[in-house]
Every structure is written in structure tokens, then in C-alpha cells.
Amino acid sequence: MSAPAAFDVLVVGLGPGGGSAARAAAAAGCRVLAVDRRKEVGQPVQCAEFLPNPMLRHGNLPGVLVQKITGMKTFLPSGHREDSDFPGLMIDRGNLDRAVADEAEAAGAELRLETRLLELDAEGLVARLKGPEGEYEVAARAVIGADGPHSPVAQAAGLPPQKTVHTRQHTLPLLDAYADTDIFLSPDFPGGYGWFFPKGDVANVGLGIDRRYGEDLGGPLAGLIAQLVERGLVEDRLLGRTGGSIPVGGLRPMVHPGPVLLVGDAAGLTHPITGAGIPAALISGDRAGEAAAEYLEEGDAEALEDFEEDVRDQFETSVSRGVERREELERIWGRPEASSDAPHRRGWIAFSEYFGASAEAEEAVSR
Ligand SMILES: Cc1cc2nc3c(=O)[nH]c(=O)nc-3n(C[C@H](O)[C@H](O)[C@H](O)COP(=O)(O)OP(=O)(O)OC[C@H]3O[C@@H](n4cnc5c(N)ncnc54)[C@H](O)[C@@H]3O)c2cc1C
Structure with missing residues (x-):
């Protein structure tokens, strides 16, 4: 054989x-193969x-920007609305992924679509792939x-x-131009929230639910659409x-098991x-591509440790706070507290309560 x-x-x-990682590794001179099971x-x-x-910079890649967003309107269970500055961009996500993959290809990476990873020997670093031409290693x-x-x-x-x-999301015609994202916090969306994001002449309306607290996504989505x-x-x-x-469990305890580097959602x-x-995937992908190239060039595992450290420095504080707030919210789903505003104020980034100390610490101080 x-x-x-x-x-x-x-x-x-x-x-x-993956597109960012492939681009960065290829730009640093590595021979890169990037595969995706999608067509x-x-x-x-x-x-x-x-x-x-x-x-x-990715917002400026060709075909990516659809419209600018200036603020966020957060709706609480009582009906109270909180308006915050929250600038961002509504993008064409298909075009973003394509533009980043095109950059990888231009940097010299070989891309293979309709190619699925079937098995990986994570120590020997041999992968079994299945592509249009059949299975191979x-x-x-x-x-x-x-x-x-x-x-x-x-x-x-x-x-x-x-x-x-x-999550479940419907795209619908938008009737008038709109420059905010609307967020809906409610006991109807346990473990998640509802969203209305305007994108040019359409809007993405969706919700996320933790299946441990609610099975039905269709009913709550229909209710949200009716409201809009x-x-x-x-x-x-x-x-x-x-x-x-x-993924909502937070940063993995390790993002480089040996010469295997995890980025974005996988990490x-x-x-x-x-x-x-999206930003975390782009940033960690870039960093992983560079780190892999340094590791291969110098044969020194320190490049991998540096990757782990950089990812933790950049993301761990905000991701860990998010994990803590999720855990606090997990105590209210299915209970009367889920209908009051206070736990949602503490559990959503638009409110100063979100950035406060833990509920236990606050209780201890007030005692
Ligand atoms: C409904 C929904 C709405 C979201 N909205 C937003 C938003 O508005 N803003 C935002 O910042 N984030 C949003 N996110 C999160 C965001 O989409 C992800 O964080 C982002 O896609 C992560 O990028 P990634 O490259 O890590 O992984 P992905 O984009 O998931 O890419 C992983 C790729 O791996 C491929 N793959 C998987 N298994 C295999 C295999 N065995 N072999 C080969 N290929 C494989 C998949 O086909 C896929 O193309 C949303 C997510 C969902 C589900």
C-alpha cells in the first residue's frame, strides 16, 4: 500500500x-490541505x-457588508426596553466564508470540498478522508x-x-430600514434568547433554546414573528x-492537545x-495558522503553548463571565423568577449588572 x-x-x-487558519499557515510557507464536508x-x-x-478587516472583504448596525434594543419580560450603543455589521455570511477561503487559496492552501474527515489518529497525525474520489489517508x-x-x-x-x-431562524422581508439589533429575553426562550436582526431589505428572526429546559422551538418562534x-x-x-x-460551555480546558490546535467553535x-x-473564529484561526507554522519551522512545542496562552489571554475573561451568567440563569428556568426582569438584567451584556460580581459575592457583601 x-x-x-x-x-x-x-x-x-x-x-x-478554518479559512483563516489555512490562509495564515500557507502565507507562512506551509504546505496546507484544508477540507470541508460541504459542497x-x-x-x-x-x-x-x-x-x-x-x-x-473582514467586514471590508468583497460582498461581505450588507448594512451597519448602531445600537441594541433589549426587551425584558416586563416589556421594559433598554437601548444601548452596540455598533456592528450585518454581513452576508456565505460571502464572508467564501472570501476568507479564497484568501487561503490565494496564499497557496489546497482546498478540497465534499471531503469529510472520517477518522483521525491524533497522535500519529494520519487522517482518513472521504471525498468525491473515495476514501484515502x-x-x-x-x-x-x-x-x-x-x-x-x-x-x-x-x-x-x-x-x-x-437555534431556529427564519428570514423574512423587512418593511422599513432598521439600524438596531433587537434582543428578546423571556421565559419562552429558556437557556437562550430571541433576536431580530435587520439585513438590508430582509431580517433574520430567530431564537436559541437549551433543550434541557424546552423542547419546542417552533411555537416560540411563531410567537416572536407574530409580535414583529x-x-x-x-x-x-x-x-x-x-x-x-x-457551543455554550465555554473555552475548553485545553485548545492544543499536542500538535492538534482547536479554533473557533471547536475550541x-x-x-x-x-x-x-465569528470574530473569535477569525482571530483564533489566524493565530493557530501562525502557531502551526512556527512549530513546524522551529520544531519547538513552545509555539503551541504560546497559541494556548494567547487564546486564553484574549478570550477567557469574557467567555468565563458568560459561563458564570449562564449557570446563574440555569437556576431560574421553569420557575416564576424567569418572568421577572432582575435575573435577565444580570444575564445579558447590555446591563451593568452583567459585569457585576457574582450573586453569591454580592449577597456575602450585603450580609
Ligand atoms: C443560527 C446561528 C446564528 C448565529 N449567529 C451569529 C451571529 O450573528 N454572529 C456571530 O458572531 N456568531 C453567530 N453564530 C455563531 C457562529 O456562526 C459560529 O461561532 C462560527 O460559525 C464559528 O466558526 P468556525 O469556523 O469555528 O466553525 P463553523 O463555521 O461551524 O465551520 C465548521 C466547518 O467544519 C465543517 N466540518 C464539520 N465536521 C467536518 C468533518 N467531519 N469533515 C470535514 N468538515 C467538517 C463544517 O461543514 C463547517 O463548514 C451563530 C450560530 C448559529 C447556529
């Missing part, structure tokens, strides 16, 4: 994390398409797992499954639907309260 084809870096997944990069879109960091000197919330790469490296929230129709914001005409899982970098994960 012939030896498997050899690459310096195998990237699994061509979302924003087309970025399709189908599974995203509400809000880029919460308007300063990222490739060997690599480093592997980047950019394969989303259920990451088969992380699983092969012996890491446990992540806690996730389930009544406010005169959208027409009740379905243009598209999507959904998917969002648990998605914000556990807002579910935003």
Missing part, C-alpha cells in the same frame, strides 16, 4: 476559523449574520480543528462533547430558514450568552 500523501498542516473545516464553502448559511466587531505534521461545535477533531483528541444551545408583524417591522412571508447548534470560543463566534 502506498504511503499517505503528506502535508505540513491539515485544516478540517472551512468556516471563518460549497459557506453554504448553507447557519448564522444570524451579525458581526459584533466592526473593526475587523493523508498525513500531516500539525492538524487544525476548525470543524465547529461538534468537532470530530477534538473528539479524536479525546476531548468530551461541548454543551450546546439549539404586529409592530410593523416584518412581513410574515418565509424567505429562508436555518438553525444549528451553538469553545463562542460567547456563552450572546452566541457570537
Whole structure:
């Protein structure tokens, strides 16, 4: 039997994390293979398409920006509305993923679509792939797992499954231009929230629910859409639907099991309260590509330790706070407190309470 084809870096997944990692590793001179099980990069879109960091260069890539967002309106169970400044961009997520993958290809990475990772020997770094040409093996000197919330790469490296929230979203015609994101906190969306994000002449309306506290996504979504129709914001005409899982358990205890580097959703970098994960995927992907190249060039595992440290420095504080707030909210779902505003103020980023000390610490101080 012939030896498997050899690459310096195998990237699994061509979302924003994988595209960035493949670009950075190829730009640093590595021989990179990046694979995705999808037929087309970025399709189908599974995203509400809000880029919460308007300063990222990716907002300027071709075809990405659809409209600017200036603020956030947060609706509490009592009906109180809190208006905050919260600038960001509504983007065409399919175009973003495609533009980032194009950059990877231009930097010299080889992209293979319709190619699924079936198995990975995370120690020997040999992957079994299945593509249009059948099953085959490739060997690599480093592997980047950019394969989303259920990451088969992380699983092969012996890491446990992540806690996730389930989402469902409809795209509807937007009746008038709108420049805010609307957020709905309610006992109807246990473990998540409802959203209305305007995107040019359409709007993405969706919700997330933790299935441990609620099974039904269809009823609450229909209720949210009815409310938006009544406010005169959208027409009740379905243009598209999507959904998917969002990891909410926080940063994994380890993001580089050996020469396997995890990025984006696979690493648990998605914000556990807002579910935003595009910026973290782009940033961690870039960093992982660079770190893999340094590791291969110098043969020094310190480059991998530096990757771990940089990711933790950049994301751990905000992700850990999100995990803490989720845990506090978990005590209210299915109970009368879920209908009062106070726990939601503490559990959502628009309120100063969110950034306060833990409930226990505050209680201890007031005693
Ligand atoms: C409904 C919804 C709405 C969201 N809205 C927002 C938002 O508005 N703003 C925001 O910032 N974030 C949002 N997120 C989160 C955001 O989409 C993710 O954080 C982001 O996609 C993470 O990028 P990634 O590259 O890590 O993973 P992904 O984009 O999930 O990419 C992983 C890739 O790996 C591929 N893959 C998986 N398994 C294999 C395999 N075995 N072999 C080959 N390929 C494989 C998949 O096909 C996929 O293309 C939303 C998520 C959902 C589900």
C-alpha cells in the first residue's frame, strides 16, 4: 500500500476559523490541505449574520457588508426596553466564508470540498478522508480543528462533547430600514434568547433554546414573528430558514492537545450568552495558522503553548463571565423568577449588572 500523501498542516473545516487558519499557515510557507464536508464553502448559511466587531478587516472583504448596525434594543419580560450603543455589521455570511477561503487559496492552501474527515489518529497525525474520489489517508505534521461545535477533531483528541444551545431562524422581508439589533429575553426562550436582526431589505428572526429546559422551538418562534408583524417591522412571508447548534460551555480546558490546535467553535470560543463566534473564529484561526507554522519551522512545542496562552489571554475573561451568567440563569428556568426582569438584567451584556460580581459575592457583601 502506498504511503499517505503528506502535508505540513491539515485544516478540517472551512468556516471563518478554518479559512483563516489555512490562509495564515500557507502565507507562512506551509504546505496546507484544508477540507470541508460541504459542497460549497459557506453554504448553507447557519448564522444570524451579525458581526459584533466592526473593526475587523473582514467586514471590508468583497460582498461581505450588507448594512451597519448602531445600537441594541433589549426587551425584558416586563416589556421594559433598554437601548444601548452596540455598533456592528450585518454581513452576508456565505460571502464572508467564501472570501476568507479564497484568501487561503490565494496564499497557496489546497482546498478540497465534499471531503469529510472520517477518522483521525491524533497522535500519529494520519487522517482518513472521504471525498468525491473515495476514501484515502493523508498525513500531516500539525492538524487544525476548525470543524465547529461538534468537532470530530477534538473528539479524536479525546476531548468530551461541548454543551450546546439549539437555534431556529427564519428570514423574512423587512418593511422599513432598521439600524438596531433587537434582543428578546423571556421565559419562552429558556437557556437562550430571541433576536431580530435587520439585513438590508430582509431580517433574520430567530431564537436559541437549551433543550434541557424546552423542547419546542417552533411555537416560540411563531410567537416572536407574530409580535414583529404586529409592530410593523416584518412581513410574515418565509424567505429562508436555518438553525444549528451553538457551543455554550465555554473555552475548553485545553485548545492544543499536542500538535492538534482547536479554533473557533471547536475550541469553545463562542460567547456563552450572546452566541457570537465569528470574530473569535477569525482571530483564533489566524493565530493557530501562525502557531502551526512556527512549530513546524522551529520544531519547538513552545509555539503551541504560546497559541494556548494567547487564546486564553484574549478570550477567557469574557467567555468565563458568560459561563458564570449562564449557570446563574440555569437556576431560574421553569420557575416564576424567569418572568421577572432582575435575573435577565444580570444575564445579558447590555446591563451593568452583567459585569457585576457574582450573586453569591454580592449577597456575602450585603450580609
Ligand atoms: C443560527 C446561528 C446564528 C448565529 N449567529 C451569529 C451571529 O450573528 N454572529 C456571530 O458572531 N456568531 C453567530 N453564530 C455563531 C457562529 O456562526 C459560529 O461561532 C462560527 O460559525 C464559528 O466558526 P468556525 O469556523 O469555528 O466553525 P463553523 O463555521 O461551524 O465551520 C465548521 C466547518 O467544519 C465543517 N466540518 C464539520 N465536521 C467536518 C468533518 N467531519 N469533515 C470535514 N468538515 C467538517 C463544517 O461543514 C463547517 O463548514 C451563530 C450560530 C448559529 C447556529
